[in-house]
């Protein structure tokens with residue numbers, strides 16, 4: 256274990272009946288970093304986080320947190336703040352009182368809860384006296400975040416912290432997380448929001464069907480991926496035309512355009528091919544994003560047909576379409 260590793264996961268495996276949810280998974284989280292666990296639905300993210308918190312027992316492998324092995328009720332978990340399970344707040348009780356009750360009922364540890372600071376970090380100080388039943392979904396999500404922050408944990412483990420937040424709250428959450436990391440808190444989060452992960456995380460751990468696909472900094476993970484987003488006057492004809500261009504891995508619809516995963520072909524080859532078919536190209540955008548990298552790493556969706564190199568061509572919509580709106584809301588897998 257490296258001296259700076261706050262979390263060290265090694266050879267982790269969890270099976271539910273015939274389903275292997277997590278398989279031979281190893282990764283580490285260094286002190287003061289924000290690490291994003293990325294994967295499609297059912298990839299094994301929540302199961303991994305639940306094992307890390309001692310909530311379920313792995314079939315094989317080890318997890319060491321802050322130098323101590325994780326078992327159910329491990330003492331070191333008192334130094335970890337989390338939300339993975341729904342927090343279950345009492346609706347008619349205020350946000351602040353909910354946190355007080357949680358802490359008094361055992362919270363995670365003895366010592367001061369730092370409730371005011373947690374509420375402020377979660378941006379809830381002005382509404383902390385209101386009953387939780389009057390909170391929006393985003394406010395409840397931030398109250399769960401505040402609860403995870405009680406007692407100033409050294410490690411935060413958060414399952415989809417941006418889930419259900421609007422774009423403004425997502426930016427708020429991003430700044431809160433990076434601010435905590437700057438002050439030395441280590442954060443492991445899972446997310447579907449690739450754009451968010453790209454903005455927030457120092458390192459990503461990509462899992463697919465329970466197995467590690469790749470880990471490293473966002474730059475390391477994205478460097479091999481290359482795609483182009485294209486808009487043209489006749490997008491259906493463009494889609495068809497590109498099926499016959501060598502060096503393209505796949506083409507998928509991303510309304511109003513298409514996304515082309517590049518193999519050996521360059522963007523200029525694509526433009527030339529389209530122009531040769533009499534198609535006017537209106538937009539060409541390079542994408543070397545985490546999104547492109549992710550799509551190349553994980554298993555393709557089921558509605559794909561083969562391209563010239565035997566590789567798939569997606570006939571359905573590309574739900575990973577670039578965030579052209581620029582609203583920072585990111586890509587929902």
Ligand code: ATP
Pocket residue numbers: 271274275276294295296297298299300301302303
């Ligand atoms: P999502 O983003 O949809 O939450 P995930 O990456 O968090 O997905 P997990 O919830 O860890 O994925 O699930 C991984 C696999 O294990 C899935 O196939 C899921 O159906 C299965 N699974 C998870 N928990 C259980 C359980 N308690 N019993 C049976 N199967 C389970």
